[in-house]
Amino acid sequence: MVQQAQPVNQALEDLKEHHRTSTGQSHRKVLMWTFLGTECMFFGSLIATFLIYHNNVASGPDREHAFESLTLVSIMAFVLLASSFTMVLALAAARRGDEKMMRVWLLVTAFFGLFFIGAQGYEFWHFTQEGLTPHASLFGASFMVLTGFHGAHVTLGILWLVSVAALVRLHPKTDHRPIMATMLPKFLGFLSGVPKREPGTAIEARPRHRRFIAFVREQTQAPPPPVLPPDVSVKQFEAHHLAEEKVLNVELVGLYWHFVDIVWVVIFTVVYLFA
Numbered sequence: 001m002v003q004q005a006q007p008v009n010q011a012l013e014d015l016k017e018h019h020r021t022s023t024g025q026s027h028r029k030v031l032m033w034t035f036l037g038t039e040c041m042f043f044g045s046l047i048a049t050f051l052i053y054h055n056n057v058a059s060g061p062d063r064e065h066a067f068e069s070l071t072l073v074s075i076m077a078f079v080l081l082a083s084s085f086t087m088v089l090a091l092a093a094a095r096r097g098d099e100k101m102m103r104v105w106l107l108v109t110a111f112f113g114l115f116f117i118g119a120q121g122y123e124f125w126h127f128t129q130e131g132l133t134p135h136a137s138l139f140g141a142s143f144m145v146l147t148g149f150h151g152a153h154v155t156l157g158i159l160w161l162v163s164v165a166a167l168v169r170l171h172p173k174t175d176h177r178p179i180m181a182t183m184l185p186k187f188l189g190f191l192s193g194v195p196k197r198e199p200g201t202a203i204e205a206r207p208r209h210r211r212f213i214a215f216v217r218e219q220t221q222a223p224p225p226p227v228l229p230p231d232v233s234v235k236q237f238e239a240h241h242l243a244e245e246k247v248l249n250v251e252l253v254g255l256y257w258h259f260v261d262i263v264w265v266v267i268f269t270v271v272y273l274f275a
Contacts, residue, residue, distance in 0.1 A: 054143070
């Protein structure tokens, strides 16, 4: 049995190119890298704005007084860096098919993110008590906009982590048709205005509907099946591809979370230490 499984697994590995771009990666991963590239430019502009205005203090505390104690911020940085390690453990569990530990490490990562957001909320409250607000000075505005947007990204990452932990199942017990394969054709058919017909009967569509009906048929028809070797069945191929897609979901949230952690390392270094 083991000798028979090895050629099948090798054939399934060879078929990965059917789902990848010319870069060797999936379309979704390429799109995520593109999105993270735009996020680098976004946070780069916010950091540059802070560096320009960090000495512009009209009222409220200046930078030296506001950041005189870095204990809480250092703990926040340590917790967020530790969450990158737990994210790696979650991805490793997903790749080896351990769904239980994958969910455990994803939820631990989300918990670290919640701790960071709670600590950042306390930090903001402490600053407002000292008079450091976005309305006090350009220093306060640039600082809170930068760290506030980073906190919003962490919050989005927490929601994404919890969603992946709740929805991704590496070994589903029953087969389910994707929602887009069932709801999208019905919705597009409703928009086309074509009445329902009995199987085996034809209807004459109005001229203004014909082009849209052609679009509906093109978008909802199943893609052509890949060419499979004789020792690989369609069911084996679909199960293998589904497992790959579920692991990819964990990889995508991991890329996003590592990016958020790297941004905080830059903010901690530039804003709190050396600005």
